[in-house]
Amino acid sequence: MIQQRANMDWMLKDLATSVPETRHVVVLSSDGLRMAQYGGDTDAADRLAAACAGLQSLAAAIAGEFPHGEGTMRLVVIEVDGGFFYLMAAGAGAYLAVLADEGVDAGLMGNRMRDLVARIGAHLTSPPRRDGQAV
Structure with missing residues (x-):
């Protein structure tokens, strides 16, 4: 697990350094646990991961309102004073x-995130857990 996380951190660094103005990159499980990160501190990554769990749940509920949708969240973008937040589905039970x-190229960020997920989506998967343990 530690070796896999180190490899994932390197891949996240590639995303962060290839898109100017990137501040923090986190991979999280659907239940809000940080799996890997690049940039920022660990506490901030943990807070972001926890907040993302609620956001992806909300986005899935909204997606379920579309008549032909499966209720699956693919991408959420939030613009706030000072910058942007992106949340993308990145494999079964995992999110990027x-x-x-605010100076980030939004199109470039979306493309690079999609490229990363397409290249390593199988590695960005969180197995289901029961009582805090992988099933």
Whole structure:
């Protein structure tokens, strides 16, 4: 697990350094646990991961309101004073989250996130857990 996390951190660094104005990149499980990160501190990554769990649940509920949708969240983008937040589905039970400053190229960020998920989506998967343990 530690070796896998180190490899994932390197891949996240590649995303962060290839898109100027990227502040923080986090991979999280659907229940809000940080799996990997690049940039920022661990406490901030943990808070972001926990907040993302609620956000992806809310987005899935909204997606379920579309008549032909499966209720699956693919991408959420939030613009706030000072920057952007991106949350993208990244494999079964895993998500990719990015915080970026307001000068970020939004199109480039979306494309690079999609490329990363397409290349390593199988590695960005969180197995289901029961009582805090992988099933």
